[in-house]
Amino acid sequence: MPVRLNATTKSGNLLAKDTFQFSKVEHDCVTPEVGHESVSLEAVNESVMHHPLGGPRYMMERCQDSMMYARKYGNASFFITMTCNPNWSKIRQSLFHNQQPCDRPDLIARVFDLKKKLFIKYVTGPNGLFGNSIAFVFTVEYQKRCLPHLHCLLWLDEATKPGPNDFDRFVQAEIPDPQVAPELHELVLKHTIHGLFCNHTSPCWKKGACSKKFPKPFIASTRCAHNSNALYRRRSPDMGGFLGHQEGRQHRPITSDCVVPYNAQLLKLFKCHINVEICSSIKSFKYDIKYTMKGNDQASFKVNRDDKISQYLTGRYIGPSEAVDLILGFLTHERHPAVFRLQEHLPEQQRVFIRPDAAEQGTNDAMTRTTLTEFMALCSQEPFPRTLYYADVP
Numbered sequence: 001m002p003v004r005l006n007a008t009t010k011s012g013n014l015l016a017k018d019t020f021q022f023s024k025v026e027h028d029c030v031t032p033e034v035g036h037e038s039v040s041l042e043a044v045n046e047s048v049m050h051h052p053l054g055g056p057r058y059m060m061e062r063c064q065d066s067m068m069y070a071r072k073y074g075n076a077s078f079f080i081t082m083t084c085n086p087n088w089s090k091i092r093q094s095l096f097h098n099q100q101p102c103d104r105p106d107l108i109a110r111v112f113d114l115k116k117k118l119f120i121k122y123v124t125g126p127n128g129l130f131g132n133s134i135a136f137v138f139t140v141e142y143q144k145r146c147l148p149h150l151h152c153l154l155w156l157d158e159a160t161k162p163g164p165n166d167f168d169r170f171v172q173a174e175i176p177d178p179q180v181a182p183e184l185h186e187l188v189l190k191h192t193i194h195g196l197f198c199n200h201t202s203p204c205w206k207k208g209a210c211s212k213k214f215p216k217p218f219i220a221s222t223r224c225a226h227n228s229n230a231l232y233r234r235r236s237p238d239m240g241g242f243l244g245h246q247e248g249r250q251h252r253p254i255t256s257d258c259v260v261p262y263n264a265q266l267l268k269l270f271k272c273h274i275n276v277e278i279c280s281s282i283k284s285f286k287y288d289i290k291y292t293m294k295g296n297d298q299a300s301f302k303v304n305r306d307d308k309i310s311q312y313l314t315g316r317y318i319g320p321s322e323a324v325d326l327i328l329g330f331l332t333h334e335r336h337p338a339v340f341r342l343q344e345h346l347p348e349q350q351r352v353f354i355r356p357d358a359a360e361q362g363t364n365d366a367m368t369r370t371t372l373t374e375f376m377a378l379c380s381q382e383p384f385p386r387t388l389y390y391a392d393v394p
C-alpha cells in the first residue's frame with residue numbers, strides 16, 4: 001500500500017481538487033508555464049487519504065456503513081470476536097525446528113485467513129449457525145505481538161432473531177460439567193477465562209480495575225440489560241455451578257465469574273478465544289459498532305512535514321501479520337449486503353477529479369454532478385420525489 005500511495009504522489013496521474021468551487025478558482029490561475037504543478041499536493045493527498053485500508057477515513061466510512069444496516073435492519077443480533085490461536089495445529093505443524101509462532105507471521109496470516117473464511121461461511125447465510133443472517137460486517141485488527149483478531153456484527157431476520165428465552169441456547173458464560181462435557185470443559189478453561197489474575201500490570205487494567213469488568217457477578221438466570229449486552233447465567237458453586245482448574249494453577253479453583261461468554265459449537269470448532277455476545281440493547285449495539293470500527297491502536301506524535309501522505313506513512317504502525325495480509329491481499333474488512341454511499345455537500349462544495357490531459361478544459365457538467373445535485377434536480381422537476389427521503393430515491 002505505501003508503494004501505491006507513493007506512486008500516486010509522484011506520478012501526478014490524477015489531479016484532484018477538494019471542491020468544485022475551489023477547482024474553478026484554481027483553474028483560472030493555471031497557466032501553461034506552471035501547468036499542473038499549480039495543483040496543491042495537499043488537495044491530492046486529501047483525496048488519496050480517502051482509501052488506505054485501516055486509515056481513519058476508511059474506518060469512519062465502514063462505521064457509517066454499519067449504521068446504515070442499523071437503520072435498515074435495527075439492532076444487530078450478535079457481536080462476535082475471534083482471536084487467532086498461535087497453537088492451532090496447522091500453525092504448530094508447519095513451524096521449523098526451534099521456531100515459535102511469532103517467528104512466522106506468514107503462517108499466522110494464512111491460517112487465520114482460512115479460519116476467517118470458515119467462520120464467515122459457518123455463521124452467515126440462510127442456514128447460519130444462529131439462524132437466517134440478512135447482513136454482516138467484519139473487520140480484522142492486529143495486536144502488536146502479531147496475533148490478528150476478528151470483530152463481526154451479525155444481523156438475523158425477524159423469524160430467527162433470538163428472543164430472551166433463546167439466549168442460553170446460543171451463548172453460555174459458565175464452566176460446563178466436566179462429567180457431561182469434558183472436551184468443552186477443557187476448552188472453556190483454556191480459551192475463555194479472563195480476570196483470574198487481572199492486576200495493574202494487565203493490559204485490561206484501567207483506572208484501578210479491569211476495564212472488561214471481570215470478575216462478573218454471579219447470576220442465577222440469564223436476563224436482558226438496558227445499557228449493556230445481555231447478562232448471562234453464571235452460577236456460583238452454591239447455586240449449582242461447576243469449578244475448574246487450569247494446568248499449573250491447581251491451587252486456585254476457577255468459578256464462572258471469570259468466563260468470557262462463548263458459543264459451545266464455535267468454541268469446539270475453532271478452538272480459540274471466541275467471544276459471542278447478544279446485542280440486547282441499542283446502547284450496547286452502538287458501543288459494539290464503535291468498538292468494531294475503532295481501527296488499529298494509535299499513538300499521537302508530531303511529524304514536522306507538510307506532506308500528508310508522508311505523515312500518514314511515517315505515523316502508521318503495521319505489524320508483521322498485517323503486512324503479510326496486505327501483501328497477499330487477504331480481506332481485512334467485508335460487509336454484506338453492499339452499501340452505496342450518497343454524497344452530501346454544500347452548493348458547489350462537491351469533490352471533483354480532473355486528469356492532467358483535461359486540466360486545461362477545467363471542469364465540465366458531468367464532473368460536477370453528484371447524487372445530491374441529481375436528487376435536487378429531480379425534486380425541482382417532479383412533485384413526487386419531494387415526498388421521499390434522499391436515501392429512498394432509487
Ligand SMILES: [Zn+2]
Nearest residue numbers: 195198204210
Ligand atoms: Zn481484566
